[in-house]
Amino acid sequence: MNLHSLKLFYQVAVTGSFTRAAEIMHISQPAVSSQIKRFEHELGMALFKKEGRGVVLTNFAEELLERTKTLIASEKYIETFIEEYKSAKVGTLHIVATYLPANFLIPKWAALFKSENEDVSLIITTTNTKSACEQLKNYKADLAIFGGLSSEMSAEVLYEQLFEDELWFVVAATHPLANSEITLKEMVEESFIMREEGSSMREYLRSICHTHQVKMPKVSLQFSGINETIRSVKAGYGASLISSLAVREYVENGQLARVYVQDVHIPHNIAVCTRRNEKQSTLLQKFIKIIKSDFK
Template sequence: MNIHGLRLFYQVAITGSFTKAAELMRISQPAVSSQIKKFEQEIGIPLFKQHGRGVLLTEFGKELAEKGHNFFAFEEHIESFIEDYRLAKKGKIHIVATYLPANFLIPKWAATFKAANEDVDLVITTTNTKEAFEQLKQYKADVAIYGGGISERPEEVEWEELLEDELWFVVSPKHPFANQRISLAEMVKEPFIMREEGSSMREHLFSLCQTYQVKPPKVALQFNGLNETIRSVMAGYGANFISSLVVREYVENNQLARVHVQDIHVTHKIAICTRKSEKQSLLVTKFIDTCKKTL
């Protein structure tokens, strides 16, 4: 079917005039008449009937005009839909994050982004380092937000550092090591409460022990979440090696205490990761820009 012919017919039908339709379509009135005649011949059904000096729609013409209204209204909807995506007003972003940024940074970033982009869906998954990068590489996520060491960065990933965070040893305020300065060898004799294997903090601690050639600590309790590990240490058992972003408030409120380990100053990176050599959509770029501005 000739869509241009249908469009010309529809304009004549809603304006009631070949002349007005020609003005709207910015072509001559004879051209409108000629093309509509061709359209009638194509479909093989009359669209107009003579009425005095003018024309009226046939019954079929009236029904076709109604169908045309629905067709062109839906066309406008599709054009608007495409434009919204093109301008990043609508869509969906799949974000995968490790526990630290997921719990302490992304809530603010997501709220700020949603306030300015209500029609964009953010799907946020929290997991460990290994799984976060796997989801990104397998196209299950558009963005990975990672907290950890640069050594864990896969080759396939584009890495943009947002900030650097200190890692602290913490214990209960009643622990003998609270606010003390000790050696790493002494520190790792304590039972540790850690997250599961594959978490960046656990990898950092064991790597640190290997670097300084001390026996790694016993992981006495293992949890899948940060809050559980913190609460257990606060309750008076064991020690933890953890991001200062997570525990700074607890230390300031005397619910936890730092242990200052001699000659040890460890930091890790908070980074936004995307697939290397892949041009990001405008939507993803807007989200990344929001994260940077919200720091």
């Protein structure tokens, strides 16, 4: 069945005029008449009958019109969906992030984005640095936001630093090393509480030990989240290496304390990552714009 002819029929039926239908469809009136006749021949059914100076629908055409209204409404819905998607009013954005940005940064950005894009779905997944990179590379995410080493990134990933955080060695406020200044060799004699293998904190600690030629400390407790790590350190067991973004409040209110390690300053980059050489969608551009505006 010719859908163009069906739409012509619809316009003639609802306007009651071949001339008006021609104006709406931007073709000549004779062309409308000719195409309607061909459509009737294709269907093997009459659609219109003359009544005075105008035309009226046949019984078959009246039933066809009711069904055609659903089709036309669906077409308009699809056209609206396409236009809204192109203008980034609808759609889905998949964001993958490591724990720090997922808990301390993204909630604000997501709220700002949703306030302007209510019908856009945001799917935010928290994982470690290695997994975040893999999900981005394998098209399971549109954007990766993480705190970690740029060396984790592959050539397929475009890495853009947002700001530089700092990593702190921390212990409980009652720990013998609280607020003390020691060497790295002394620090690594402590039992550590860390995130799992593949986390940026773990990789940072390994890199620091390698650079200063000291052994990697014993990781006595391992958690999949920073909150659990912080609570264990607060309880008085062991030490940890954690972003100042996550523990600054605990240090300032006296629940945790820093350990100052001589000659060790550990910058921690927070970065936004996209797939290299790929045109970004309008949705993605809008979200990244919100992120960057927050750091201006």
